[in-house]
Amino acid sequence: MKNIFAVAGVVIKELYRRKDFYVLFILTVLICLIMASVNIFNDKQIVRYLKEICLLLIWFSSLVIAITTTARQIPAEREQRTLLPLLAKPLTRTQLIFGKFLGCWLACGLVLVCFYIFFGALAASREHAWPLLNYFQAAFLHWMTLSVVIALSLLGSLVFAAPSSNSTICFVIVATIMCVGRYLDTIAVTMAEPFRSILYVFYFAIPHVEIPFEMRNLIVHDWPLIEWKFIGLDALYLLAYAAAFLVAACLVFRRKPVN
């Protein structure tokens, strides 16, 4: 466990040395402030469009940070020839994978804290209300979703040749699930066999990361809290997928030459 945390610590330090987060955070803040400055029929209370834009930017930024940070972890170690000395120490391959995952996940958690504090402040500046529990639910499930994305990117970084191709493929997969994942069964009904069965298999096999993504609507439109048992179940569902991808990554990495 100590080794895993040591590797994770290095990954977190790497994130705050790089400029990705700062650039995306400043861009999000700038876009939101510009949108907030638009005069809409002299009404200063209108806020939901701002919340929607802000949440969308937060999701986009967090996905970019999660995927790009994770995708370069193992390839960078290999490129800089630090992977072999690292594994020569009392550190197993499995520990390295888990350490990288934990580092990226915790780093993304820190990023989300910053983003959601800004979001809360922006909403409160107009709504004069702090629905903290609602924000907590949204941020928590967002973080859980990122665990799946990070584990998938980590697996991709061991399968695909370059970090760029891995990032692109992961981004396309995640974006597709977020856009149409919920409706794959509806589309399947309209298709002929064997495509119908194939699509159904896809529908039940893919991690439904669109569930937390679509939760944005509840936050934007001030819907009441979701029951905690459903939050817990969804978190477990997402963590199960993250664990599956991590196990797959460990299996692939065990057979992979390190030099």
Added chain:
Amino acid sequence: MNSPRTFFLLLLALLVFCFGFAADLQPRFQALENSRHQSGNFFNLLLGDSSKMFANSFFVKADEYYHSGYYPTIFDNNEAFETPHMAEDTGAVDSKNHGDEASFMGPPRDWIDAFGRHFIPNRHTHLDEGGPTDDLSTSDKVEEILPWLKLSAELDPDNIQTYTVTAYWLRRMHKDKEANRVLLEGLWNNPDSYEILFELGRLYYESYHDTVRARNVWEQAVRKYLALDQQTQKDNKLIFEQITTHLGQLEQDAGNLPQAMNWFHAAQKASETPGLIQQQIDAIQKKIAAQTSPAPTNSIP
């Protein structure tokens, strides 16, 4: 080669080139400016006709906000949402909706769908009725639809419904000045629109209590409507009924009972429920009869 004369000639050549280039660009820039002026706004110039598609999307987005996010996607059954409810609620739009608006999702298709429904808006509400909280004190939240309506109007200045719907909700929020501005802008872009004239008349009559201006505007709306061909008139009977009914009501309130009756007769011809209007006509006839009959005397027989 490097003599001052060469440099001077080069400079002269450059100056001539710059002048010629500027002279060539000027008319083109002028034409661009003109077309931009004609097209009305920046979005039209940038997006062309596709701006209308985006405008429609933003209009639907406003309706989605009106329902606090409870809205069908292209994969859902949207029979009950063919006419946006925020437009339907203005009372001046012919509704094409049918089916149950509260259950467009149908029963859950599988466990993933059933589980996912806990994380999306799952109840039919309208912002003017309190939205998801059902708290009528927060019904002023209907203002949240305005950014999308404003954007929709900017993208497609020829869409009359955007102006009338925006003005109606602005009026409901007691923003009469803003509603007036929106309608005048709409009228500027669509000078033959009887719908905008009708909404403008409502603003003058109901918000400003200016009977004269309301009458003028509504009469102008009737003239614009009657200038349409027969088929278009037939397709837009509801708005004509609305205009004439409002004119009838205005004249009745002003005490011009025969004129009011004329307008109600006109409304009756266009109405799908002529019986209801007949009741109003009967009431006016009674009033006229009461006015023309001699006043009862208290003479002892």
